[in-house]
Amino acid sequence: xxxxxxxxxxxxxxxxxxxxxxxxxxxxxxxxxxxxxxxxxxxxxxxxxxxxxxxxxxxxxxxxxxxxxxxxxxxxxxxxxxxxxxxxxxxxxxxxxxxxxxxxxxxxxxxxxxxxxxxxxxxxxxxxxxxxxxxxxxxxxxxxxxxxxxxxxxxxxxxxxxxxxxxxxxxxxxxxxxxxxxxxxxxxxxxxxxxxxxxxxx
Numbered sequence: 001x002x003x004x005x006x007x008x009x010x011x012x013x014x015x016x017x018x019x020x021x022x023x024x025x026x027x028x029x030x031x032x033x034x035x036x037x038x039x040x041x042x043x044x045x046x047x048x049x050x051x052x053x054x055x056x057x058x059x060x061x062x063x064x065x066x067x068x069x070x071x072x073x074x075x076x077x078x079x080x081x082x083x084x085x086x087x088x089x090x091x092x093x094x095x096x097x098x099x100x101x102x103x104x105x106x107x108x109x110x111x112x113x114x115x116x117x118x119x120x121x122x123x124x125x126x127x128x129x130x131x132x133x134x135x136x137x138x139x140x141x142x143x144x145x146x147x148x149x150x151x152x153x154x155x156x157x158x159x160x161x162x163x164x165x166x167x168x169x170x171x172x173x174x175x176x177x178x179x180x181x182x183x184x185x186x187x188x189x190x191x192x193x194x195x196x197x198x199x200x201x202x
Contacts (some may be wrong), residue, residue: 006099152182
């Protein structure tokens with residue numbers, strides 16, 4: 001069986017009990033370096049996930065007899081590895097264990113419900129900001145090319161009344177959550193790994 005397990009936003013305390021149990025009963029763990037390092041006292045084999053996902057799929061297909069867990073930050077179904085594996089592995093041999101996403105986490109920290117939330121990402125694409133900013137409540141997973149400052153600029157270009165919430169290094173010891181207007185976000189020099197919430201100004 002191949003398990004796809006969400007570890008949560010970063011801190012291993014947010015991994016579900018079921019996910020943890022499956023991890024420690026696995027023969028092989030596949031994941032990014034940071035994720036693998038967070039799993040201590042694991043007695044099986046650890047394989048670091050690289051950017052060539054085709055190789056990972058081939059390995060999984062050739063090792064169907066092993067109990068393998070692919071671990072990922074957050075929830076693998078929300079802009080994670082889940083989509084790629086669903087499309088390339090026999091679904092009858094897959095077991096997905098959702099994790100707490102960085103999006104869920106930041107909304108819990110700012111005490112705002114996720115009802116009617118539009119979820120999107122800037123990973124490897126140019127977002128349609130006309131469409132995105134038409135929503136009253138948005139959460140975006142960012143990348144190095146399009147992050148908080150670029151989002152703030154798009155809001156200012158359209159002269160929209162929005163508030164931005166930037167969550168950096170969520171659930172880690174150096175977590176930082178900034179709530180500010182786009183004009184003030186533009187003044188901040190640098191942001192670490194983050195997600196961005198965009199709300200209509202009230």
